[in-house]
Amino acid sequence: MTRNAAFKVALIGASGLLGRAIAKELAGVAGWTLVRTAHSRRDAQSVKLDIRDAAAIGDFIGRESPDAIVVAAAERRPDVCENDPALARALNVDALRFIANAARDRDAWVLSISTDYVFDGSAPPYSPDDPPSPVNAYGRSKLEGERALLESGAKACVLRLPLLYGPVLDWSESAVTSLTPAIVKSSAPLAPAAVMDAWAIRYPTFTPDVAVVIRQMLGRHARGETISGITQWSGDEPMTKFDIAQRIARVLKVDARLVAQRTPADSTPRPRDCHLDSVRLEALGIGRRTPFDSAIASVLARYPEPTQTLKSQ
Known part of the structure; x- marks a missing residue:
């Protein structure tokens, strides 16, 4: 695809943890126009859009083309x-x-974010071609969404991602940073220890890195080298939430009291290890991975204040 006009990208869901990182990465690309949408957390740079409203979606995509x-x-x-x-x-x-x-209807390419939870976690690592077998409603809904997109007849690509973390508006926004208040609290005199999951293996992935991956994928489409089907990207450092908590404690230099929970404790079933094979994108020269310790240090640099504030959004 070669066009004389500016390359226009519509980012649906620009106000979330990943959406903000993508918006920041794409904002400065020369020759590209970025249109951002949000629903409840909207700013002056975003178009309000309820993705549950088919007519509104049709109007938005038809208008922006x-x-x-x-x-x-x-x-x-x-x-x-x-x-x-x-x-x-x-x-x-x-x-x-x-x-x-x-x-x-507008001949636009769609890149949709999916999850490692489409797999049951029993036989990692998983390639894009491995048969999915989700163990919870979240994984089932994302798998059904993948199929709805890929069977629609649109130019489309799915990007599966694992546990994400990055600059947050609130520490609860990521399952990584959400551990931080309990870690810090456990270091106080007479405070109870913080119990952390040591059963499930995760591959925390930095949202600014994912944003680079998405920019590179968009760049290929802009050059007429469109990627279709299912792709995956993941951090390459395996760790449990107990491991993550220990690293966060070291970054914050707190003497946290942590207890490892070595059996599943969540009310909603979760897979044990859904390590995603990223080889398809790596073979295309796509990707960036920031070491976890340096990335989480940058995220926690202003603890206990989040790295961004709601007022700035």
Whole structure:
């Protein structure tokens, strides 16, 4: 695809943890125009869009006529998906179908974010071609969303990602940074120890790195080298939440009292190890990985204040 006009990207879900990183990465690309959307957490630079509204999506894509659409909006909380499957379906399946149908009519490429939770975690590492087998409602909804997109007839690509962390508006925004208050509290005199999961193996992945991957994928599309089907990207450092907590404690220089929980304790079932094979993108020269210790140090540099504030958004 070669166009004389500026390359236009629509970023749907620009206000979330990953969406903000993508918006920052794409904002300065010469010759590209970025249109951002958000729903409840909208700023002056974003268009308000409810992705559950098919007509609104059609109007937005028809009006903006983007060359590419990045879908970073979703319901990502496993417990919420388990307790409200209708909401999970509306945001993770139906909305993606609406976007895909509108994109197909405008010949726009859609890049949608998915998850490692489409796998059951019993036989890692997983390639894009391995058969999915999700163990919870979140994974099932994301898998159904992948299929809705890829079967829509639109130009489309799925990017599966694992546990994400990065600059946050609130420490609870990432399952990595959400551990921090309990870690710090456990270091206080007479405070109880913080119990941390030491069963599930995760591969925390830095959102600014993912944003670089997405920019590189968009760049290939802009040059007429469109990537289709399923792709995956992941950090390469395996660790449990107990391991993550120990590293956070070292960064903050607190004498945390941590207890390892070596059996599953979550009410919603979660897979044990869904390590994603990133070889397809690596073979294309795509990717960047920031070492966890340096990345989490940058995120925690202003603890206890988040790295950004709601007022700035």
